[in-house]
Amino acid sequence: MSKPEQSEGDRSRDQLLAGEYVLGVLPEADRRKVEARIGKDRAFAAMVANWQENLAGFDTDYEEQAPPSRTYSRIEARLFPARTFQQQLLSAGGWWNSLALWRGLAIASFATLATYASFQSGWIGEAPPSQALVAELSGDNNAALGLMARYDTGSGRLQLMPVAAKADDARSLQLWLVPDGGAAPVSLGILPQTGEGAVDIPADLRPRLRDGVTFAVSLEPFGGSPTGQPTGPVIASGKAQGI
């Protein structure tokens, strides 16, 4: 007859432990032990759940009290971090930033590493003043598209060729010039929705297209950013580097 008594005693002991856990009187170490047991002992977990439902009657003592108004935005910032424009530029640039822009090379010669090497070793020397700047604007792994940009210093025309364009057509792609040193981006215009696009760079901005600037494309509401600054995700960027 001792066995049923024993199990009865165990049951009472478990009921007590579950009740003490739900009441909250247990020290920290015991709380962790109880939680570990909840995870692997279904009968015990049911006891805890039972106490929680029963003692929830005491929750009426918690009279509603508005938290500070800033709290929700802090929670959102924790759960859904909005990356800054600078952070987006960094992540959108990818490996390509390090060799982002070649001065004096045509697109045709652009791809080979040999050209890059010769370029790095200084064979090419000073670039003629009126040739093209070429940049491939690459995105994150899941970027909506990649872009090839070619800027002709003579005509002041920036030629853009979307690579695998998948842009949402309810939105616009906006091209930005990001000056070196953290100054605010300057809009260079809206890209055409499909196909090869070209943006005429305003004359007053042309002197700023030089070493150290970054090109970036952001996804904006149709027609472009309403604020004059990038508001949407940066889907591609590339840094212009001279030799």
Added chain:
Amino acid sequence: MAPESDIAALVGRVALRDRAAFAELYSQVSPKLFSACLRILKDRGEAEDALQEVFVKIWQRSGRFAAAGNSVMAWLVTIARNHSIDVLRARRPTGESTDEDWQIADPAPGPENAAVMKWEGKRIDRCMEELDSDRAGAVRSAYVEGLTYQELAERHAVPINTMRTWLRRSLLKLRECLDR
């Protein structure tokens, strides 16, 4: 506050990563949960920090909430209480052991009852009336304020072992009454 069924529906949408539902859930239940954090932590700054953690947990655990038979508000308040009590215990670690003194006579062990308890708000109040008023008060303040045995003993001016016995006897009586 919206009816429980609406709150449960919001939690269901949060489980589907619906941020608008999350914002709505926050506006509906944050005053209740903030109150729970505040009663336990007794410090507005800490309660605000706790509330942030609580809603992060709600976002993360919403998928685990099974609406079947359980009160969604009890589930939400449990997250707020558990987090606040953990913060409290980490802030003021107590060395008290609970290993001894387990063998307390069960006043009237009820039959094994596997039936799922239906939550009735008034049932606990009725059972609390069967306890001595000071013991009932100790049980309630332990729950509502997250007090330790030591703090309860000081508040009621009794030795800690007496308080432990009070609470454990009270829990067993409550269990017996609630299962009746």
